[in-house]
Amino acid sequence: MPTNGVPTKITQGSGTKGGIGESTLRPDGTLKVTGEFAYSSDMWHEDMLWGQILRSTVAHAEIVSIDTAEALATPGVYAVMTYDDLPTEVKHYGLEIQDTPVLAHGKVRHHGEPVAIVAADHPETARRAAAKIKVDYRELPVITDEASATAPDAILIHEDRDDHHIGHVPHPNIVHRQPIVRGDVEAARERADVIVEGEYTFGMQDQAFLGPESGLAVPEEDGGVHLYIATQWLHSDLRQIAPVLGLPEDKVRMTLAGVGGAFGGREDLSMQIHACLLALRTGKPVKIVYNRFESFFGHVHRHPAKLHYEHGATADGTLTHVKARIVLDGGAYASASPAVVGNASSLGVGPYAVDDVDIEAIALYTNNPPCGAMRGFGAVQACFAYEAQMDKLAAKLGIDPVELRRRNAMEQGTLLPTGQPVDSPAPVAELLRRVKAMPMPPERQWESSEGADVRQLPGGLSNTTHGEGVVRGVGYAVGIKNVGFSEGFDDYSTARVRMEVVGGEPVATVHTAMAEVGQGGVTVHAQIARTELGVTQVTIHPADTRVGSAGSTSASRQTYVTGGAIKNACELVREKVLELGRRKLGSYHPAWAHAELLLEGGKVVTDGGEVLADLADVLGDEAVEVEEEWRHRATEPFDLRTGQGNGHVQYSFAAHRAVVEVDTELGLVKVIELACAQDVGKALNPLSVVGQIQGGTTQGLGVAVMEEILVDPTTAKVRNPSFTDYLIPTILDTPTIPVDVLELADDHAPYGLRGIGEAPTLSSTPAVLAAIRAATGLELNRTPVRPEHLTGAS
Structure with a gap:
């Protein structure tokens, strides 16, 4: 893994094994690989009931009546609840706009909306009882696109809309609108x-995490409830759950259960409130586990989008202007749509320097499935379009597409279209240079003396071709993704660090509310503690709400923000430990007065390496504990007329080169290689960094050639809610992914690091599309690409 750039000086604990910069292994890795890891769906409690949700079978309808009598009479059923059974006046929730009903009332707004919930002594009993609930619907016309949503006589998705965005949109069926205007495009x-123009269509994707939604709610003796849940954001869940239950937040205790992936799909609530309601109603623990079919309806998806772009350039390839309109379909409820609009618009030009910009981004309310956070969060959709435009521009100018990008690449000091300067390294040109310089994979790898190896061919083991009509294509793309929450959000994290002697050895315990969803925070947090405290043994306390919020495991922010909180807390613990040592042992050695005492390898040492004491002797039977909040620098909302403002904290950059082979007769695509170069600031765990980049790259591959939730345009019903019909990449689809990691420290961030998880998902998709275009000569302005797009079949 080649690295380059400004090294980040790390002295404290640098001699302690397993610290920052080492490829330490995940403590949960073996358990997950062997199937022994306990996920939330594996939880069990004595005398436990099972919950089941009845979902709407139509996308838009008035609810005329609900009859629960037969369900309640079913043996083994303990409770059936509808909207009218909710215990408080608070009956809606939402991340930012509280427009989502706990259970449908008056009407349903999307296919699969929760209508009623059941608790029974067996999961099959609960499912049968839910099926006995009779709901009489009077169907309404469906709103499925911008034309139907914003027509003068359009039915309003939310008739009584009341939120702070309503004054800034031209129609109540628009959730949010954000223009970005700088310079003079005309x-x-x-x-x-x-000048080149393009119309682009971006499909709806599912996060497709392998562990469906699940949780266990346990009523407690004080009238509260303890929820064990797979989530991305414990304290956000708590903020939304407690008012609906009519309980103070300190009586809704939450503990993170094993999470089987997330990618944004667990940032919103799913079954949390339903499980708690049933547990409090029955007085018994209630477990809810979605099957895969339910999971497709039970969480938000990635916003599908329509994008219109216009790019202008001078004859030497210098960009003159970018004009764009981005329409995101938010579905029936707001979720994270306002923030997704902010990202899509503010990052809609890409990692390029251009003075004159006019971008408008909106998100619609429709009767399609609700959409919200998914890896890349608005920047993915924009990147697909602006990178296709850069290729069009290069072709029209006769300039190499990588060279065109390099000529216009932003760098440190470049002003974004929002007027905000990029105040950390922005090595866009260097990443492009590196990825282009990587060795190319051999041609015609399927050929051998024994005959064609079909695994290397488009279609793979389906054995559909032996190389006839197979053409190679190469494509490039680069993207920019913000790190952390933006636009004035109070983004912070909390960490509690304790240091004590256990079994004669100094041990550090790190307690945060960070949701470990597979990103590897449990590894990095221990590495930070080892580095800062000089101890080998670090215990990561289970995440729960008994410590302050860590925010969401999203926006590539956790290592930056929660890592920063842990680092700060450890530094304070270290100061307290050294002060304790000075009081206890300082009189024995004058070096205790030294200003640069370090903790390293379980000992107190001077900066010259002289050992003063064992940490165990310093601590004795005392414990040192600190809880610390950490905030990054402030941001501000974008101006709602011009989009100007310092809205983002940090940026992450990745570039990809895709090599594909296409059977032009059958419309089959084989991605041979997806090479990536990415700046990570500082690789705290190099092995984990490469894993994150390869994972994000593979997800972008799925977006390019296979993943799409299909919604019937006349009924707004989901047509493919299963892994039989919704395809995700398997190991047989995953290409070679060589990674070149660049380390240019961001002076504003802990250890100089950058959030890394999302950036590779941006540029991998347009790189694959560019390679397919190069192989076929087709325009291909939608994703995912299907065989019929390559063969002309209807």
Whole structure:
């Protein structure tokens, strides 16, 4: 893994094994690989009931009546609840806009919306009872696109909408609108020698995490409830759950259960409130586990999008202007749509320097499935379009597509279209240079003396071709993704660090509310503690709400923000430990007064390496504990008229080169290689860094050629809610993914690090599309690409 750049000085604990910069192994890795890890769906409690949700069979309808009598009469059923059974006046929730009903009331707004919940002594009993609930619907016309949503006579998805975005949108069926206007696009058009336009369609994707939604709610003796849950954000869940239950937050205790992936799909609530309601109603623990079919309806998806772009450039390839309109379909409820709009618009030009910009991004309310957070969060959709435009521009100008990008690449100091300067390294040109310089995979790998190896061919083991009509293509793309929450959000994390002697050895315990969803925070947190405290033994306390919020495991923010909180807490613990040592042992050695005492390898040492004492002797039977909050620098909302403002904290950059082979007769695609170069600031755990980049790259591959939730345009019903019909990449689809890691420290971030998890998902998708275009000569302005798009079949 080649590295380059400004090294980040790390002295404290640098001699302690398993610290920052080492490829330490995950403590949960073996358990997950062998199937022994306990996920939330594995939880069990004595005398436990099972919960089941009845979901709407139509996308838009008035609820005329609900008859629960037969369900209640079913042997083994303990409770059936509808909207009218909710215990408080608070009956809605939401991340930012509280527009989502706990259970449908008056009407349903999307296919699969929860209507009623059941608790029974066996999961099959609960399912049969839910099926006995009779709901009489009076169907309404469905709103499925911008034309139907914003027509003068359009039915309103939310008739009584009341939120702070309503005054800034031209129609109540628009959730949010964000323009980004800088310079003078009309004047810039006059300077352009070449102008290219494009209409792009981006499909709806599912997060497709392998562990469906599940949780266990246990009523407690004080009238509260303890929820064991797979989530991305414990304290956000708590904030939304407690008012619905009519309980103070300190009586809703939450502990993170094993999470089988997330990618944004667990940032919103799913079954949390339903399990708690049933547990409090029955007085018994209630477990809810979605099957895969339910999971497709039970969480938000990635926003599908329609994007119109216009790029202008001078004859030498210098960008003159970018004009764009981005329409995101948010579905029936707001979820994270306002923030997704903010990202899509503010990052809609990509990692390029251009002075004259006019972008409008909106998100719609429709009767399609609700959409919210998914890896890349608005920047993915924009990147697909602006990178296709850069290729169009390069072709029209006769300039190499990588060279065109390098000529316009932003760098440190570049002003974004929002007017915010990029104040940390932005090595866009260097990443492009590196990824282009990586060795190319051999041609015609399927050929051998024994005959064709079909595994290397488009279609793979389906044995559909032996190389006839197979053409190779190469494509490039680069993207920019913000790190952390933006636009004035109070983004912080809390860490509690304790240091004590256990069994004669100094041990550090790190307690945060960070949701470990597979990103590897449990490894990095221990590495930070070892580095800062100089101990080998570090215990990661289970995440729960008995410590302050860590925010969401999303936006590539956890290592930055929660890592920063742990680092700060450890530094304070270290100061307290050294002060304790000075009081206890300092009189024995004058070096205790040294200003640069370090903790390293379980000992107190001077900066010259002289050992003063064992940490166990310093601590004795005392414990040192600190709880510390950490905030990054402040951001501000974008101006709702111009989009100007310092809205983001940090940026992450990745570039990809895709090599594909296409059977042009059958419309089959084989991605041979997806090479990536990415700046990570500082690789705290190099092995984990490469794993995150390869995982994000593979997810972008799925977006490019296979993943799409299909919604019937006339009924707004989901047509493919299963892994039989919704395809995700398997190991047989995953190409070679060589990774070149660049380390250019961001001086504003702990250890100089950058969030890394999302950036590779941006540029991998347009790189694959660019390679397929190069192989076929087709325009291909939608994703995912299907065989019929390559063969002309209807």
